[in-house]
Amino acid sequence: MAGTIEVLVPGGEANPGPPLGPELGPTPVDVQAVVAEINDQTAAFDGTEVPVTVSYEDSGSFDIEVGVPPxxxxxxxxxxxxxxxxxxxxxxxxxxxxxxxxxxxxxxxxxxxxxxxxxxxxxxxxxxxxxxxxxxxxxxxxxxxxxxxxxxxxxxxxxxxx
Structure with missing residues (x-):
């Protein structure tokens, strides 16, 4: 059941609520770990909407790819x-x-x-x-x-x- 989730999050201000939490909830990943990693990688964008892709595996491992805002x-x-x-x-x-x-x-x-x-x-x-x-x-x-x-x-x- 590995998959990919694409969301727009405010740089450095992602949280386990929508849009991230509902998307990640049914997956095997640690939502808090994903949020912390996203915030680390997007801190430079300070509140600007940033496209983020989270790829996850059945084992609970995940990879985050941060895009660049418009x-x-x-x-x-x-x-x-x-x-x-x-x-x-x-x-x-x-x-x-x-x-x-x-x-x-x-x-x-x-x-x-x-x-x-x-x-x-x-x-x-x-x-x-x-x-x-x-x-x-x-x-x-x-x-x-x-x-x-x-x-x-x-x-x-x-x-x-x-």
Whole structure:
């Protein structure tokens, strides 16, 4: 009766209640051990909804795979706002620094098609456009052009670990 359970849990704040408890209850795993392991692995996401897959065996052993939250959720969490702009080209809800952009890019890098932090930052900047978030006080589209021109290579130029 081995199986897999997929749930969304708040980073570092999983508990034996729903949605985890009812899913894990009928399985042979120690629910508290699973919750503790999930909280350890998701602590860096601090309350942001994180996709988690729990694979378990009949023996009670389990394996946890933590996904990466959506880019928009990471941006909202980093900048501290709830919803994006209804008119993202006209009304802006927040401004992101290059350092914050790099932080989100590095968190999201394993899930993106980008090979390095610079490429990931460009993808994150694209999400900023649709949320109505400026970067360093300017439209995210023109900021992406400045990344392409190499203006932020000193901050974003680090290569991803292969």
């Amino acid at each position: 880019t928009a959720a990471l941006i909202k969490d980093e900048l501290g706002f709830e919803t994006g702009s209804g008119k993202p080209n006209e009304e802006f809800v927040a401004d992101m620094s290059v350092e914050q952009l790099k932080t989100v890019a590095q968190q999201k890098l394993p899930d993106l098609l980008a090979y390095d932090t610079k490429g990931a930052a460009k993808e994150v900047a694209g999400t900023c456009v649709s949320l109505g978030v400026t970067i360093e006080g300017e439209d995210a589209r023109s900021f992406k052009e400045r990344i392409d021109a190499g203006e932020y290579d000193d901050v974003l130029g680090e290569e991803a670990a292969a």
